[in-house]
Amino acid sequence: MAKAKQKKSQSFLPFIKWFWILFGVGIFSAALIFLLASWGAFGEMPTFEHLENPSTNLATEIISSDGKTLGKFYLEDNRTDVSYNELPQNLIDALIASEDIRYYNHAGIDARGTLRAFVFLGRRGGASTITQQLARQLFVGVSSQNIIERIQQKAMEWVIATRLERSYTKEEIISMYLNIYDFGNNADGIRSAARIYFGKEPSNLKIEESAMLVGMLQNSSLFNPLRREELTKNKRDMVLGQLAKNDYISEAEKDSLQALEIDLNYNPESHREGLATYFRMYMQRNWLKKWVKENPKPDGEKYNIYLDGLKIYTTIDSRMQKNAEEAVEMHMKNLQAEFFHQNTPKRNPTAPFLDITNGAIDTIMRSAMRRSDRWRIMSGQGKSAEEIEKSFHEKTEMNVFDWNSDSYEKDTIMTPMDSIRYYKTFLRTAMMSMEPQTGHVKAWVGGVDYKHFQYDNVIQGARQAGSTFKPFVYAAAIDQLRYSPCDSLPDNQYCIEPLKHGNMEAWCPKNSDGKYSGKNRTLKNALANSINTVTAQLIDQVGPASVVNIAKNMGLGDNIPEVPSIALGTHDFGVYDMVGAYGTFANQGVYVKPVMVTRIEDKNGTVLYEYVPETKDVLSKDVAYAMVNLMEGVTQGGSGTRLRHTSAKENQVYKDVVTGYPYQLTNPIAGKTGTTQNQSDGWFMGMVPNLVTGVWVGGDDRSIHFKRLAYGQGASMALPIWALYMKKNYENEELGVSIEPFEEPEDLSINVDCTKVLEEFKEETDTEDDLDEDIGF
Structure with missing residues (x-):
C-alpha cells in the first residue's frame, strides 16, 4: 500500500514540477512585460517631467468683467481646466460609485477588480481604475483590437498608472481625468460639458446632471443626449443605481431621480455663436494677434491662443452686453420690417437701392461679387474669372438670414448673385x-x-x-x-x-x-x-x-x-x-x-x-x-x-x-x-x-x-x-x-x-x- 502511494505521488511530480515552471515563467514573463513597458519597448513612455506637466491642449478663455465666460478660442479641444475644489461632491460620488469604488484604497491598479475581470473574462465589469483611464487618455491612446498590442498597451497603462499615483494626489487625478475627457459636441472637459449641456458651471450641477455626464464617460459618442436621449437616460439611471447601491443616496432618492427626464439646456460653444461674437472675433483676429506678436514667451516662442490655455480678462460686462444685443435685436427687427414694406418691387423697382441708375447698381453688385468668399476660394483653386462668374448665376442650396424665422435663418435655393442682393436688403x-x-x-x-x-x-x-x-x-x-x-x-x-x-x-x-x-x-x-x-x-x-x-x-x-x-x-x-x-x-x-x-x-x-x-x-x-x-x-x-x-x-x-x-x-x-x-x-x-x-x-x-x-x-x-x-x-x-x-x-x-x-x-x-x-x- 505504501509503495502504491509512493508510486502515485511520484507520478504527480512531473506535473507539479511543470506547474511551478510555468508559474515561474508566467511571473517572469509578466515582470518582463512590465519591465519592457517601463523601458519604452512597446512605445515611448512619459518622462517624469512629462508626468508632472501632461501635454493637453487648453482653450483660451475670454472672461467678462463680471466673471462670466464669453467664449473660447480653440482648434479641436474646447478645454478649460477646473480644480478639484470646483467640482461638486455629487459628481465625485457618481464617478467613484460607477467607475472605481475602491479608488481610495489602491495605488493605481485594483487587484481584486483585475482578478475578477480575468476570471470572468470581463463579463462582470472591467478592471480599469480611474487612474488607468487617465493614463490611457493622456499617454496610451485608443485600445488596439490586436491581442498582442492590447496586452502591450495594458502593460503601459498599468506602469503609467502607478507612476501617476506617485506624482499626484487622488484629488488631482480625479480633476485631471474629468478635465481631459471629451464629452462630445465640442465639450472637452467637465467645465465645457457642464456649460454646453446644462448652461452652468460644474459646481452648480445637480445629482441627475452629474450622473448623466459620468455615464457619458464610458462612450460619449454612444451616450450622446442630443442624438440618443433614451439610451443616455438609461445609462444615467444606471449611475444613479450605483450611487444608491454604494449608499451615496437613498433608494427613495434614486427612484425619484430616475423618474426625471433629461433636462438639457444646450448652449453650443463656437466662434460664431453665443454672447459678444463680434467682440470675440475682434479679440481673436486683431487684438490678440498683435499682442502675441509683440509679447513672445521667455524662450522666444509665440503664445498659441488655441492651445496654451490663456485667460483673457476683458472689460465687457456680460449683463450689459446681453442688454445691448437684445436692444439691437428688438429695434432692428421692427425697423427692417418697415424697410421691407417700403421696398417692395412695386414701391421701389430697384430695391433695395434708391436714386441710382441700373448701371451703378451693376457696379455695386459686381464689386460685391469679387469681394466675396466664394470668389476668393475659387480663385485660389485656379478657376478663371469666367468660370467663377458663371457659378454666381447657378442656383444652389444655402442657409440665409431671416428675421421672420425662429432661429433667424432659413434654408432656400437661390443663385449666389441673388443672395448678394438679398443680403444688401438688410440694414446694418x-x-x-x-x-x-x-x-x-x-x-x-x-x-x-x-x-x-x-x-x-x-x-x-x-x-x-x-x-x-x-x-x-x-x-x-x-x-x-x-x-x-x-x-x-x-x-x-x-x-x-x-x-x-x-x-x-x-x-x-x-x-x-x-x-x-x-x-x-x-x-x-x-x-x-x-x-x-x-x-x-x-x-x-x-x-x-x-x-x-x-x-x-x-x-x-x-x-x-x-x-x-x-x-x-x-x-x-x-x-x-x-x-x-x-x-x-x-x-x-x-x-x-x-x-x-x-x-x-x-x-x-x-x-x-x-x-x-x-x-x-x-x-x-x-x-x-x-x-x-x-x-x-x-x-x-x-x-x-x-x-x-x-x-x-x-x-x-x-x-x-x-x-x-x-x-x-x-x-x-x-x-x-x-x-x-x-x-x-x-x-x-x-x-x-x-x-x-x-x-x-x-x-x-x-x-x-x-x-x-x-x-x-x-x-x-x-x-x-x-x-x-x-x-x-x-x-x-x-x-x-x-x-x-x-x-x-x-x-x-x-x-x-x-x-x-x-x-x-x-x-x-x-x-x-x-x-x-x-x-x-
Whole structure:
C-alpha cells in the first residue's frame, strides 16, 4: 500500500514540477512585460517631467468683467481646466460609485477588480481604475483590437498608472481625468460639458446632471443626449443605481431621480455663436494677434491662443452686453420690417437701392461679387474669372438670414448673385458702450448676426458722422473764443468765402428745411436743433485746423481734411472712435483710449499682461461741462426729446415711424443725433455721467436707405437702440449706471444757465428733425 502511494505521488511530480515552471515563467514573463513597458519597448513612455506637466491642449478663455465666460478660442479641444475644489461632491460620488469604488484604497491598479475581470473574462465589469483611464487618455491612446498590442498597451497603462499615483494626489487625478475627457459636441472637459449641456458651471450641477455626464464617460459618442436621449437616460439611471447601491443616496432618492427626464439646456460653444461674437472675433483676429506678436514667451516662442490655455480678462460686462444685443435685436427687427414694406418691387423697382441708375447698381453688385468668399476660394483653386462668374448665376442650396424665422435663418435655393442682393436688403448697425472715466468698453455689438454678417461695423466700419461731429466744432469755439451755451448767433444764410480755410469756392450750407429764421439762436438751441448756419459761423471763426486738432486729440484719427464742410459731418468715422471721443466730454475733458483687456494670465495663473491707461488732457473741466450742458439740450428740447415721452398720446406720433417704444427716461442725458445726406446714416451718441454709448444704423451701401426722413433720421434709426439698452440697464441696479446729474466743476467760469435766453426762442424750437441735408458735397 505504501509503495502504491509512493508510486502515485511520484507520478504527480512531473506535473507539479511543470506547474511551478510555468508559474515561474508566467511571473517572469509578466515582470518582463512590465519591465519592457517601463523601458519604452512597446512605445515611448512619459518622462517624469512629462508626468508632472501632461501635454493637453487648453482653450483660451475670454472672461467678462463680471466673471462670466464669453467664449473660447480653440482648434479641436474646447478645454478649460477646473480644480478639484470646483467640482461638486455629487459628481465625485457618481464617478467613484460607477467607475472605481475602491479608488481610495489602491495605488493605481485594483487587484481584486483585475482578478475578477480575468476570471470572468470581463463579463462582470472591467478592471480599469480611474487612474488607468487617465493614463490611457493622456499617454496610451485608443485600445488596439490586436491581442498582442492590447496586452502591450495594458502593460503601459498599468506602469503609467502607478507612476501617476506617485506624482499626484487622488484629488488631482480625479480633476485631471474629468478635465481631459471629451464629452462630445465640442465639450472637452467637465467645465465645457457642464456649460454646453446644462448652461452652468460644474459646481452648480445637480445629482441627475452629474450622473448623466459620468455615464457619458464610458462612450460619449454612444451616450450622446442630443442624438440618443433614451439610451443616455438609461445609462444615467444606471449611475444613479450605483450611487444608491454604494449608499451615496437613498433608494427613495434614486427612484425619484430616475423618474426625471433629461433636462438639457444646450448652449453650443463656437466662434460664431453665443454672447459678444463680434467682440470675440475682434479679440481673436486683431487684438490678440498683435499682442502675441509683440509679447513672445521667455524662450522666444509665440503664445498659441488655441492651445496654451490663456485667460483673457476683458472689460465687457456680460449683463450689459446681453442688454445691448437684445436692444439691437428688438429695434432692428421692427425697423427692417418697415424697410421691407417700403421696398417692395412695386414701391421701389430697384430695391433695395434708391436714386441710382441700373448701371451703378451693376457696379455695386459686381464689386460685391469679387469681394466675396466664394470668389476668393475659387480663385485660389485656379478657376478663371469666367468660370467663377458663371457659378454666381447657378442656383444652389444655402442657409440665409431671416428675421421672420425662429432661429433667424432659413434654408432656400437661390443663385449666389441673388443672395448678394438679398443680403444688401438688410440694414446694418453698430453699437459700443464705454465707461468714460476708465475707458472700459462695456458692450460691443458689430452687427445684427455674426454668423451671417461678419463685417464688424464697430471697428471696421466708418461712415459719415453727420451732426454728431458738430460738438467738436462747438468745443473749439467755447475753448478758444470763450463762448458759452447761452451766447447767440444769427440764423441767416452764411457763406464762407472762396480760398478761405482752403476751400476753392464759396460754401453756403443750408438749414435742413432750407429756411432761416433771421433771429439770433443760442448755441444750446442751435446745437439741439442742428442749425447748420450757426455751425458754419463757428468753424469760420475758429478755423477748420482748430477743430481738426481737437478731434485728433480726442482720438478721431489723423486724416481729417481741414475744410469747412467737416463741420456738418462729411468725414467718415467709426463707432469705436466716436465713443472714445465723446467720453472726453463726460470725463471732464480728459480723453481715455478705449480699453478692452485688463489682464492676461497663462494656464498657471501667471500674469502676462496688465493694461496701462492711455490718457490725454484735451479740454478744461469748464469747457467739457459746457459741452455736456449743450448736449443736454438735445434731449430737453431737440431731436432727442422723444427719450422723455411717456403718454400714449404723445408717443403715438412715433409709433408711425417704428420707434414707438415708451422710454420714459427722466434722468439727465446728454447726446447728439446725426443724419447724413439722403438718410444714408443714422447716429445717436448718448451720455450719462458714467456711461457713453454710440449707435449707428445704415445700409451696406449709401444708396440703401429710407426714402422719407421720418424713418431715416438718426432719431428714428439709432436713438431707439440707445434708449432700449439704457432702460434695460436701469432695470438692473447692480450695474450702477448713473441717474445723477453730471458733476459741475467748482468755480465754473462759463455761464450755462440759459433759462431767460431760451424763453425768447421757445416758439422757434423744432423738436422733430435733426437734418443735415446739405453736408457740403
